[in-house]
Amino acid sequence: MSIALHGIGVAKGIAIGKAHILVRDQLEISEYCVARELVEDEVRRLDEATVLARQQLRAIREHIPRSTAPDIAAFIDTHVLMLEDTALSQEPARLIRERRCNAEWALRLQRDALVAVFEEMDDPYLRTRKDDVDHVVHRIQRILQNQGPLRHEVPDSRLAGYIIVADDLTPADTVVMQHHGIAAFVTEYGGATSHTAILARSLGIPGIVALHQARRYVREDDVLIVDGGKGVVVLDPDARTLEYYQGLQRQERADLAELGKLKGAPARTEDGIAVILEANIELPKDFETVLTVGATGVGLYRTEYLYMNRPEPPDEGEHFEVYADVLRLLESLPITIRTLDIGADKEMDGHARPGAANPALGLRAVRLCLKEPGLLFLPQLRAILRASALGPVRLLIPMLASLQELHQVLAIIEGIRQELRAASIPFDPNMPIGGMIEVPAAAVCADLFARELDFLSIGTNDLIQYTMAIDRVNDEVSYLYDPLNLGVLRLIKTTIDAAARCHIPVAMCGEMAGDLRYVRLLLGLGLREFSVHPATLLEVKRIVNSTSCGAVATLAAELLNSRSQSEAQELLIAINGCVV
Numbered sequence: 001m002s003i004a005l006h007g008i009g010v011a012k013g014i015a016i017g018k019a020h021i022l023v024r025d026q027l028e029i030s031e032y033c034v035a036r037e038l039v040e041d042e043v044r045r046l047d048e049a050t051v052l053a054r055q056q057l058r059a060i061r062e063h064i065p066r067s068t069a070p071d072i073a074a075f076i077d078t079h080v081l082m083l084e085d086t087a088l089s090q091e092p093a094r095l096i097r098e099r100r101c102n103a104e105w106a107l108r109l110q111r112d113a114l115v116a117v118f119e120e121m122d123d124p125y126l127r128t129r130k131d132d133v134d135h136v137v138h139r140i141q142r143i144l145q146n147q148g149p150l151r152h153e154v155p156d157s158r159l160a161g162y163i164i165v166a167d168d169l170t171p172a173d174t175v176v177m178q179h180h181g182i183a184a185f186v187t188e189y190g191g192a193t194s195h196t197a198i199l200a201r202s203l204g205i206p207g208i209v210a211l212h213q214a215r216r217y218v219r220e221d222d223v224l225i226v227d228g229g230k231g232v233v234v235l236d237p238d239a240r241t242l243e244y245y246q247g248l249q250r251q252e253r254a255d256l257a258e259l260g261k262l263k264g265a266p267a268r269t270e271d272g273i274a275v276i277l278e279a280n281i282e283l284p285k286d287f288e289t290v291l292t293v294g295a296t297g298v299g300l301y302r303t304e305y306l307y308m309n310r311p312e313p314p315d316e317g318e319h320f321e322v323y324a325d326v327l328r329l330l331e332s333l334p335i336t337i338r339t340l341d342i343g344a345d346k347e348m349d350g351h352a353r354p355g356a357a358n359p360a361l362g363l364r365a366v367r368l369c370l371k372e373p374g375l376l377f378l379p380q381l382r383a384i385l386r387a388s389a390l391g392p393v394r395l396l397i398p399m400l401a402s403l404q405e406l407h408q409v410l411a412i413i414e415g416i417r418q419e420l421r422a423a424s425i426p427f428d429p430n431m432p433i434g435g436m437i438e439v440p441a442a443a444v445c446a447d448l449f450a451r452e453l454d455f456l457s458i459g460t461n462d463l464i465q466y467t468m469a470i471d472r473v474n475d476e477v478s479y480l481y482d483p484l485n486l487g488v489l490r491l492i493k494t495t496i497d498a499a500a501r502c503h504i505p506v507a508m509c510g511e512m513a514g515d516l517r518y519v520r521l522l523l524g525l526g527l528r529e530f531s532v533h534p535a536t537l538l539e540v541k542r543i544v545n546s547t548s549c550g551a552v553a554t555l556a557a558e559l560l561n562s563r564s565q566s567e568a569q570e571l572l573i574a575i576n577g578c579v580v
């Protein structure tokens with residue numbers, strides 16, 4: 001009889017195969033006392049195990065196919081670096097000497113201390129980094145206890161096509177799994193933001209995490225279906241279920257091949273309206289993907305990552321070099337550089353603002369930049385202006401709430417232009433300046449902003465949080481984070497219409513733009529520029545190219561007046577079914 005088990009789907013795709021249960025034996029770690037004269041031998045035992053662990057990881061790294069993105073290897077490098085860090089290379093040795101305990105116990109103590117630090121962190125992404133500590137410590141402890149490498153780490157083509165069911169997996173496991181052609185994985189623990197999940201998405205291995213007690217239900221060689229998109233595992237599927245999923249799998253493969261063909265195709269609706277599809281980018285290394293998916297430019301470059309993990313903010317020279325590099329990489333595609341948006345959930349070293357009870361409503365983005373212009377704002381603005389002499393640069397101001405803020409920023413920019421002119425430093429005097437519409441006050445007054453700006457960009461991530469009065473990082477109110485809320489949709493419509501009346505472009509760069517459920521609705525509301533994560537750009541293009549704006553516009557207008565959530569949902573279904 002088929003049984004369906006549910007976890008969190010972290011990497012989409014359907015896999016059908018036999019289960020291989022990974023028994024990552026719980027190592028029994030106990031403390032024992034080491035005789036004084038044997039303490040140095042114990043330290044040596046630890047050192048040798050660490051060296052071996054490093055060799056194992058390097059061997060895994062060498063198995064990574066050359067075609068794999070460089071950041072995949074970086075995950076393994078992170079573990080190698082952890083092994084070399086004094087926290088793991090010297091601190092356990094100190095504990096052995098101080099407590100005269102065995103190497104396994106010293107490692108365990110140090111692991112507990114490091115994990116406690118990670119668990120204290122507010123950032124959910126950083127909290128999951130404790131898994132990396134566990135993976136590295138576990139590897140050394142296996143060696144100390146003379147346990148061989150795990151079966152799937154041994155190059156073994158017999159595991160090709162298998163679905164791995166494990167308590168948890170390391171990024172190294174995931175890379176090796178791809179190398180051996182493993183079809184999918186299911187783990188009992190782990191979160192959607194773990195490195196393993198991120199890797200699985202990049203490597204294209206369907207994956208499900210947090211399927212508690214999976215190993216209680218699944219036995220070795222059981223036939224499984226993994227639907228990584230939905231987070232469902234079907235155990236022991238009957239013939240009809242199997243046939244159904246085989247059909248989905250065929251469909252998925254055909255889909256992927258079709259999608260690739262869209263790279264060079266223009267984004268144009270069925271009724272001939274050209275749509276601009278750009279990419280959102282965070283780190284300079286992400287820029288290559290902009291070209292590979294055929295984006296027409298970068299609609300949002302979040303520069304705050306340049307300011308993070310360092311004691312001092314970057315100076316003008318550093319900003320300029322980064323932007324010049326990026327322009328080179330983009331091969332003259334236009335780029336929208338957003339000025340610093342730090343604060344709230346994105347903190348900069350030394351700039352955390354203790355005592356701010358609601359940091360999302362506090363000194364963030366342009367507010368902070370205007371408060372500390374010399375340190376944070378001027379160097380960046382000068383560099384962006386200078387970079388505009390090298391290629392098509394647009395400047396985007398985040399989190400505008402009032403016209404006064406805009407006027408202050410425009411006055412600062414004008415001052416910089418005069419300085420650059422006086423010093424004969426080249427810049428583009430017509431560099432477009434745009435504003436993010438992500439605070440409801442700005443959306444309501446979008447017409448006033450549109451009169452003074454060259455373009456607008458709707459940041460739905462914040463617009464939704466501020467319109468719905470919810471903190472976007474607070475799980476307890478995430479059910480209210482609804483792009484279909486009429487208040488949100490009307491603000492979006494107001495902004496699109498205001499830009500149209502002032503004949504300036506308006507884009508959307510929040511996550512809603514890349515959410516496939518809303519692409520047609522947004523087209524119906526009049527949006528013609530989308531800036532999305534590169535991984536979803538081609539899927540967005542496919543929807544755009546199969547939509548008739550005329551057909552969806554009427555339904556979108558009706559949706560703005562729907563009297564209930566269910567009516568809005570029904571209209572959305574009609575819009576999405578509205579293929580011409």
Ligand code: PEP
Binds near residue numbers: 459462463
């Ligand atoms: C937004 O708010 O939608 C946006 C794109 O900006 P960020 O997610 O960086 O706040």
Ligand code: MG
Binds near residue numbers: 398438459462
């Ligand atoms: Mg924002």
